[in-house]
Every structure is written in C-alpha cells, then in structure tokens.
Amino acid sequence: DQQVKQNSPSLSVQEGRISILNCDYTNSMFDYFLWYKKYPAEGPTFLISISSIKDKNEDGRFTVFLNKSAKHLSLHIVPSQPGDSAVYFCAARGNSGGSNYKLTFGKGTLLTVNP
C-alpha cells in the first residue's frame, strides 16, 4: 500500500521554464513533508520541507505548496536550470508517537532540464 505517490516517473522541461513536480499522499496522520534531490551514484540530499500547518514554503528558486484537503503537494522550480536535472523524491513523516523519526518516500520523479 503506497502511502506517498509520485505518479509521474519523469518530467522534461526547457531551461528557464517552470518545473512542477507533484506528490499525493493517503495517510492523514502525515504532518511534515520533505523533498529530496538525488543525482546518480549519490545519496539523496534534502531540498525543502513544509509543515502541515502551512500551505507554502519558499527557498530561492524552490517553492513547495501543500493542499491538505486534497492530500497533495507540489514542488515548483523557477527558473529551471540544467543542474536541476535529477530524481526528486517526495517524503512524509507521520506524527503518531514512534513514527516521529521515520520517513515514507515516494518512487521519485526524474526531472530533465534541457538547455
């Protein structure tokens, strides 16, 4: 049972345009959401996060939007750069006691930014 879903395995955009990566979740107990970026042969690195009490968080070119009623979040990258080409993982944290330190990950979306 996949609790965090990234339904687009890949996305291709032109340099300078906006990239929008989507993520859906099913567990209403999730209270914190994160995006990780992964280059080939490297471990994932933290990109940006958002608490469930907010609907938007911005960090430079990266903005994450959260729609709790739809159980949906999205990552916007503006403007997209070739160096942004990587796999992006959506992850969520549960708030029920012992699960406080474990993340559930989606399958990832491969973003390709074309020059």
Next chain:
Amino acid sequence: NAGVTQTPKFRILKIGQSMTLQCTQDMNHNYMYWYRQDPGMGLKLIYYSVGAGITDKGEVPNGYNVSRSTTEDFPLRLELAAPSQTSVYFCASSFNEKLFFGSGTQLSVL
C-alpha cells in the same frame, strides 16, 4: 566534515554468503536508518535506531540484522544473501526529520 560514510560502494555476493555494510556518521546524530532502493522504486526503511543500544524494524527487515553499539556506527548485516537483496542501500542519520544520507552501497547477489 565527512557526514555519513558508507563502505563498500560496490559489492557482488554469491547466494548464501554473508556480509556487513558499514555506516558511520560524525554529526553526533541520535537517529540512524538503513534504507534500500530497488530500481524504479522509492526508498524503503529496513531498520532504524534512536540511539546507541536501541534498534527497531522498519518496513522490510527480513534477511537483515543491525546493531548500534556507539552513536557513530550503525552496521547492517546480511546473513544469507538472496537475489531479492540485490539493491542500493543507503544509510542516513538525523536529529530531526531532515535526514542526511550516505552515498550508497550497490549490492548484487548472484
């Protein structure tokens, strides 16, 4: 600052062999984790630890064992390797929900 260090980077095992994947972190984090990533799939939690001497199972613990004798080290043991354990293994540490990952160990069981 090295962060999270995993060794080896690559390994090929024969069915039934055993091995230990090493993981060490220098950030004094209490929480440590082992994830595996199969092709086209997300990361699945194998085991985690909330501090020295305390470990617990994640989503996919079968075929693995862990120990946590120090804050720094969190080795993952495969006792009887099976082809289903062919995967990329990531160790991570954290003091909150922001995990720091190692660069991974690519393991093939043939």
